Amino acid sequence: MNISLLLQMAADAEPDRIGLVCDGRRWSYSALWRAAHGAAAAIKTAGCSHVGLLDESSEAAAIALFGAALAGVPYVPLNYRLADADLAALLQRIAPAYLIGDVARVQRLNPDQGHKTVSRSEFVAEAERLGAEAGEAEEHGESIAVQIFTSGTTAAPKAALLRHGNLLSYILGTVEFASADAAEGALVCVPPYHIAGIAALMSSIYAMRKIVLLPAFDPDAWLNLASGERVSNAFVVPTMLARIIARMDAGLRPDLSGLQALAYGGGRMPLELIERALELFPATGFTNAYGLTETSSTIALLGPEDHRNAQRSQDPAVRARLASVGKPLPTIELQIRDEEGRVLPAGERGEIYVRGEQVSGEYKERKALDAEGWFPTRDAGYLDAEGYLFLAGRADDVIVRGGENISPGEIEDVLMTHPAIADAAAVAVPSVEWGEAVGIAIALKPEQPRPSDEELRNLIKNRLRSSRVPEKIAVLPALPYNEMGKLLRREVKKVFAS
Structure with missing residues (x-):
């Protein structure tokens, strides 16, 4: 047709x-x-x-x-x-x-x-x-x-x-x-x-x-x-x-x-x-x-x-779904896989793979589908117990600190709980000791005082782990996005490079 x-x-x-x-x-x-x-x-x-x-x-x-x-x-x-x-x-x-x-x-x-x-x-x-x-x-x-x-x-x-x-x-x-x-x-x-x-x-x-x-x-x-x-x-x-x-x-x-x-x-x-x-x-x-x-x-x-339902609910798991992208369409198959290609259970983060008739997975330069028709999206994420999909950024955006994979999204979610922060991004920055470390860039809400570096580091350390604590911190007037609302992490990285 x-x-x-x-x-x-x-x-x-x-x-x-x-x-x-x-x-x-x-x-x-x-x-x-x-x-x-x-x-x-x-x-x-x-x-x-x-x-x-x-x-x-x-x-x-x-x-x-x-x-x-x-x-x-x-x-x-x-x-x-x-x-x-x-x-x-x-x-x-x-x-x-x-x-x-x-x-x-x-x-x-x-x-x-x-x-x-x-x-x-x-x-x-x-x-x-x-x-x-x-x-x-x-x-x-x-x-x-x-x-x-x-x-x-x-x-x-x-x-x-x-x-x-x-x-x-x-x-x-x-x-x-x-x-x-x-x-x-x-x-x-x-x-x-x-x-x-x-x-x-x-x-x-x-x-x-x-x-x-x-x-x-x-x-x-x-x-x-x-x-x-x-x-x-x-x-x-x-x-x-x-x-x-x-x-x-x-x-x-x-x-x-x-x-x-x-x-x-x-x-x-x-x-x-x-x-x-x-x-x-x-x-x-x-x-x-x-x-x-x-x-x-x-x-x-x-x-x-x-x-x-998420707006009205007092259940934290249900309210959390406001931050999800929902469930796959009935015509789509979706899996979360690790770096070796193994399918991961609910709650574990990995790369999102999809399959279905609407999935092209084709480029003029090459085919990206595997032998069974699965397309690697290069997006990272996980499924909750009820099948709701949560995104965790691009798979390429993962910060590898001393061999440990760190999702930028988990750090950004914590930063966004601070009352003075309007927007936040976490990216990999070069580190002599760890290979890569965490750098964070934040934009402040109007007329809000800048949180100290120590306050931000303690916020992340208390909610996550010490490996997520940023080595570098930048405050920007606004974070860089393209016209479709995607965060330009490469531009954030340039801030730390300069």
């Missing part, structure tokens, strides 16, 4: 229903379907090997995604925030591509690669001009639907490949067709080059829930758009939610009574932040979604009932 089937079904079921809103313009499902066919015609005529998008979220992202699927060409959304040198390298890797968006930048960085470049407005206008009602989509189930470059930290980004079958397995296994009322709308503000943005487009279209696009996140714009469009659903990353709550606590309170469901993911959610969000939105169902690019988005969920 082909992912364009999702849009075709919506257009066939209710052609005049509004499927997407962006910058004041409203698109019906039939209009999107016709534009996707027009885009496919343009893409085929260009004869390029990839369809690239170098732009913010807009209707062009949806049209390009489904147009590329109809044309049988991989869709490659690019990170427009990359430095010129990094972006130029990626442009070279997908040449010759049909590129939509920042024409001037592409031509400046990659002038001789044979790219066909069109601006957003030119692309949309051409898709509409060429668009016409058409028949069934071609079969591309085993071919590549989407290629996403991972955010490389120590090496060149890998090209993660998602096939039509992977993406359809995720959508068909988690979303009921036409399950949304015509009045329901999903506010989407994550970048189009992230798997969450692609999954939001596909799942909303299949549910027939109107997509309300916010091209660039701003807390005031988010609150006003959510109110003005009476959105029922939204997805945010933790840093976005923190800024939304800060504005609400400062007095900006538009009518959000229509917000039924708020999903979050993409990074570590501070416990204090989600507790405040539950207070501010008492009638909203919260969902923590954990997934990866290589797994076609979500593989585990902490649902609305879990959130409210």
